[in-house]
Amino acid sequence: MNGALVINKDRGLTSHDVVLRVRRLVRERSVGHLGTLDPIATGVLPLLVGAATRLQQFYSARRKRYEGRIRFGFATDTYDAEGHALGEDTRPSLTRAALEPHLAGLTGKLEQVPPPYSAKKVEGVAAYERARRREKFTLKPVPVEVYRFELGRVEGAYADFLIECAAGTYIRSLVHDLGQRAGPGAHLVEICRTASGEFTLEDALTLEQLESAAREERLPQVLIPMAELLPDLPQAEVNPGLERRLRHGGKIELTESQIRPGAIGAPIDSDAWKPFRLRVFNQQRQLVAIAQAIVPRVFQPVVVLPAPA
Structure with a gap:
């Protein structure tokens, strides 16, 4: 099998978990994803299969699009709902008009500091490993680009968002930075990747749907052929x-x-x-x-x- 599969990842799974399951289902060792999704995230996880893995280098700069929800009132050490609160919950009641002025400085070309709980290396050791050991360390800013950062419904301490960005951008850091600008602190509650390059949520299969296709010998019908990549x-x-x-x-x-x-x-x-x-x-x-x-x-x-x- 040579081509691409687009998986709609469930919350709680790592990207590597998905790769391992797909390798078993398609009976092919050469399977690789086109950009990690955190366990908290759901949505589009494109996989290249077989000879198509040779095309991976051409996907490294693909744009990503996300939708999700922010909780204002306090920040966390992981910048998402999985972490420990870094202060008291101020339980703000916010409006879109009050938040939107703070978005201007979070679009365009930015120097972004990755989250302390990330895979970025600090003197050869992943930042998350140092963070778990409560070590003190400094992460250097990295250049990223954010094309869109828009708010949807804002209700109480929660706000829905849409972000389109270049590869390598940390959505958790954007949310954390918005919380710092807006005052009460914030963290990521939900996130779904709705597009990665040409692959969209409409193209995606759940792992359960892929398992059904494998049982029914329909894998060639759900595989995107190399000619269409x-x-x-x-x-x-x-x-x-x-x-x-x-x-x-x-x-x-x-x-x-x-x-x-x-x-x-x-x-x-x-x-x-x-x-x-x-x-x-x-x-x-x-x-x-x-x-x-x-x-x-x-x-x-x-x-x-x-x-x-």
Whole structure:
């Protein structure tokens, strides 16, 4: 099996838990996720399966979209509802109008301090391990980008939110920082990832649905084929001679008319500069390679996919 599966992760599971279960279900060792979800989080967890894991590097900058709920009144040491309160509950009664002015400084390009309970390394040791041992340490800010941070319903001490951000952004830190700006402190109560790049909640299966598909031998029907991945990249079709050259790592030259644009829609990748890359298909519409321009119209394969058996 080669392609992608989109799992709607349940609360309480780690991303690694999901990978292990999917490996057993699809009977394939090569399964990897495209961005960790905390155990508290639910929603979109895309997985690449088989030869498609070679495409993982091209998903590292994909945008993420989240919806969730914030509890104002006190902060916690983990920045979410799983942690210990860092003060008395002030039980505020807030309005959207009172909170929205504090969002302005939390969008755009930011220097964000990760949560103390995170996998960020401090002198080679994960921050969460040091935090559990009550060690004192300092985490350095990291550059992130937040495209949208909007509030929905605000009722009493609770506020619903929508965030769209670049990969690597900690939603818990955004919520914590908003609580500090607004005054009473805040922590994350619920969070659901509704999109990761081109993968959305509408595409997602629960693990139970995937188990049913495996029992009924319907896995090929729920797997997203490799030919449909990275739809935003331009594409070109090559003849058998150019296909052979690519499969041996050789460069190919294409005319402008051979290169077709990728899917146009809402942005799904970061705004950071990237080299011009395209998907190369053979005449059977099988994905052969991801190639990168080295001079105009001359492309070198970055990743070559195995030929079908």
